[in-house]
Amino acid sequence: MAATHSLSSAALSSSSSSFFSHSSFNAKNPKVSFPGTRFRVKCVATSQDSMTAYKTSVPRNANMAKLQAGYLFPEIARRRNAHLQKYPDAKVISLGIGDTTEPIPEVITSAMAKRSHALSTLEGYSGYGAEQGEKPVRALIGKTFYSGLGIEEDDIFVSDGAKCDITRLQLVFGSNVSMAVQDPSYPAYVDSSVILGQTGQYEKDAEKYSNIEYMRCTPENGFFPDLTKIPRTDIIFFCSPNNPTGSSATREQLTQLVQFAKKNGSIIVYDSAYAMYISDDNPRSIFEIPGAKEVAIETSSFSKYAGFTGVRLGWTVVPKELMFSDGFPVAKDFNRIVCTCFNGASNIAQAGGLACLSPEGLEAMRGVIGFYKENTSIIMDTFNSLGFNVYGGKNAPYVWVRFPGRSSWDVFAEILEKTHVVTTPGSGFGPGGEGFIRVSAFGHRENVLEACRRFRQLYK
Structure with missing residues (x-):
């Protein structure tokens, strides 16, 4: 029993x-x-x-069986x-x-309430929106977080959160890529890689999956991996400030990371979900580093800034300059995934996002x-x-x-x-x-x- x-x-x-x-x-x-x-x-x-x-004749996804215990x-x-x-x-x-x-600040919730009530009127009703996000929201994200960095409005995709975008990016990359991840780091990077079939089996003795490069980050190395000892991978997941260590990378360290990716022809997926917590002069965005637009994607979120963990609103930046090995723009494939798997962020949440980025917000x-x-x-x-x-x-x-x-x-x-x-x-x-x-x-x-x-x- x-x-x-x-x-x-x-x-x-x-x-x-x-x-x-x-x-x-x-x-x-x-x-x-x-x-x-x-x-x-x-x-x-x-x-x-x-x-x-009774059992169906459908086999279980073998990659799901690789996952250890529960999330x-x-x-x-x-x-x-x-x-x-x-x-x-x-x-x-x-x-x-x-x-x-x-609580979410009232200046933000009042904007969402206003948009919500407007949906009950003929003048204020709206149905499906653009899968990439409403233009005013994309524009204001660009102005607020990427001013002077060469990021344009249509490089920005508004979503229901960074975690969801991590999986959408994995769909873009597919199963035939190799990946590296900070160790320790947010478990969604590794688990989504396992589910997509990018890894081998879990090695219990080493407490890691084969075919993933774990970039060890310790107090002894300043929580930044020794890139001279890291082999080339296709994808590099990197979070700064890091979850869980709380460490943020310096400008010099991120310059090393971008140069490492460029040398190896890799793509960095840079998670900046805690950037607004940075209180020193460390970079808030990977795109502050010269050359990053050619090798990096950045994902972020309103969750930990405005208390949107339940509201769900984030964004991902995929620059036009980022290309696959055959010269095809990564942004076009990400746009296809977004249009196929997603109907756009909630219009009410996006009204909250606009309020977040107002001076009062x-x-x-x-x-x-x-x-x-x-x-x-x-x-x-x-x-x-x-x-x-x-x-x-x-x-x-x-x-x-x-x-x-x-x-x-x-x-x-x-x-x-x-x-x-x-x-x-x-x-x-x-x-x-x-x-x-x-x-x-x-x-x-x-x-x-x-x-x-x-x-x-x-x-x-």
């Missing part, structure tokens, strides 16, 4: 005034009671006997739910998945980003005070904490069990993440402060 468990969504309250009052939390006795939320668990039983024995973040959610079943009265704080928590987004960066400082100060080696934080909403000689999943389990705080195990981002955990700064301030109190009690 197997049992599956689901939690009432109403039970998951992310904020509580109880955080400002005294709690009886004790790291040595983690089963504590916090005033406020109680969790109700519903159990649903299934049995093998109740399942149909990282659903696996974390599964473990979190199991913990809630074990401790139904605990106040669990999630600093794991990089989901925003603060930009100011509001900077305020939200500033709030999360204050959270980051609180978390970094906490772990630094406890004697840990801590990285990231300055240019990204993630803190990368080192636990030498320890399994990342063991540390994740220890923190969850003894503090009721959800983090992310570093090994979930690649073998280079073993011995680290990622702590997200996305959270209500009272939750972050309470989590840090618990960390101090556990590791004092």
Whole structure:
């Protein structure tokens, strides 16, 4: 008999005034009671006997069978739910998945509401839009993020998010390409490569897939790979500021990367989803580097700037100068994929995007980003005070904490069990993440402060 468990969504309250009052939390006795939320668990039983024995004649995609366990973040959610079943009265704080928590600024939501209400009128109704995005949105993205960089409006494709565009780009590249990825890095790059059939089997001993070049990024090399030791691949996935390490590449490093790609005839897929968090003079866009338009694609998102993780709005830049080996423009194939697989971003979301990029919207987004960066400082100060080696934080909403000689999943389990705080195990981002955990700064301030109190009690 197997049992599956689901939690009432109403039970998951992310904020509580109880955080400002005294709690009886004790790291040595983690089963504590916090005033406020109680969790109700519903159990649903299934049995093998109740399942149909009929099978179709359709074979499973063999590439899907290569994937290991569940995707990282659903696996974390599964473990979190199991913990809630074990401790139904605990106040669990999630600093794991990089989901925003603060309300979308009113200047942005009011624009979306206005567009939404207009759809109920003959004058304001619109149906299918351009698959590439509305021209005013594309133009304003170009003006805001790529001014003076030679990126034109029709180089920009508006989408429902960077993660979706990563898969669309993989469809463009197909299965007969080789790829390299930062190690550690956002798991969608590797998993989409596996699904497309670009990789070999998973090698358990090495904790990596064959036919992928894992570019190790460590504190010792400044979280930038030694390109002199990296063999040529067709595609290079690169994220700056990096998720999970929080490190942003310097102008000199990105110049090396562009020159490396040009020398090898490779294409860089550059993920700049956290660029607005950069507070020093490191590049916000790969296109700040001379020659990048001939070798790079850039994808980005409003998710972590404006709280659009649920609204869904992003963009990808594919310059006209980027060509395949036969001289065919990459942008034309990407446009074909977009037109085939996508009907365009929501017109309501795009109205929000226009508001984001207005002077008032930009100011509001900077305020939200500033709030999360204050959270980051609180978390970094906490772990630094406890004697840990801590990285990231300055240019990204993630803190990368080192636990030498320890399994990342063991540390994740220890923190969850003894503090009721959800983090992310570093090994979930690649073998280079073993011995680290990622702590997200996305959270209500009272939750972050309470989590840090618990960390101090556990590791004092």
